[in-house]
Amino acid sequence: MSEHILEARGIGVRFGGVHALTGVDLSLRPGEVCGLIGPNGAGKTTLFDVVSGIRRPDRGRVLLDGADITRRSPVWRARHGLRRTFQRQQLFGQLTVADNLLVAQEWRGGGGGLAADLLAAPTRRTHERERRARASTVLRECGLAPLADDYAGALPVGRARMVELARAVADPPKVLLLDEPASGMTADERGQLSAVVRHLAEEENCAVLLVEHNVAFVMELCARVVVLDLGSVLAEGTAAEVRANPEVRDAYLGTTAA
Incomplete structure (x- = not known):
């Protein structure tokens, strides 16, 4: 069994x-928070699309918990614990905040017609209680409990981003890909986002890969940072190591002379 929960090996996309x-x-260990940074066009979102199954690579493999999932669908990956958010908001705007989280767990309900429904009614009631309990816990941890009955489409951007995160973890993930989650957030909301991500890593052993243009936010939150440039890994290391790397300063962070 690999020590890495997620591995992307030799990924090529054209x-x-x-x-x-x-x-x-690129690889992730359980409980790790890793930042993925780079200039626009570096390939960050393309890598997210490959890992989450939206795009199949021209070469290379993706492994989840040691198993090759390169040809698995996004739905299969999500059901096996690999979740993501997107740059553009993808909420169900006409549902309440709480219902957005319940929908994310609905796949556990099963099916099979009226007879199966009658036989499985006690189990379904148990699942429903579990789903609602988990949703309530996540809403509280994300600071969204007061907004549980508000329509998601009416929320300001920062709160909507937090709902996206809450929905992604409503059913506990093994791996979470966050694509610019702090976009549109206030400083206080970014602080709350950091606290939630740390909780996921430390208490739920979730591996988190974070793409974010706010470099200071990434450096403060992530134990390890990977830098992409022109579709290749330019540098990798701790926040201090990456910040001190002259190639990274030239390509992304800006040189001292500049």
Whole structure:
């Protein structure tokens, strides 16, 4: 069994004549928070799409808990604990905040017609209680309990981002991919986001991969940072190591002279 819960090995993606990713290797351990940074066009979202199953790579493999999932669907990956959020908000705007979290757990309900429903009624009631208990816990941890009955589509951007995170973890994940989760958040909301991510890693042993343009936020939150540039891994290490890397300063953070 691998020590890594998630591995991307030699990932290559090409759009026509453009190489979006060229042999990218990336791995995550359970309970780790890793930042993925780089300039626009570096390939960060493309890598997220490959890992989450939205795009199949031209070469390379994706492994979850040691098993090759390269050809598995996004739904299969989600049901086996690999979740993500998106740059563009993807909430069910006409549902309440609480119902957004309940929908994320609905796949556990099963099916099978009226007879099966009658036979499984006690089990279904148990599942329903468990789903609502988990949703209530996550809402509280994310600071969303007062908004539980509000419609998701009416929320300001920062709160909506937090609902997206809450929905992604409503059913406990093994791996969580967060694509610019702090976009549109206030400083207080970013602090709350950091607290939730740390809780997921430390208390629920979830591996978190974070793409975020707020470099200071990434450096403060993440134990390890990976830098992509032109579709390749430019650097990898602790926040201090990456910050001190002259190639990273030139490519992304800005040189001292600049």
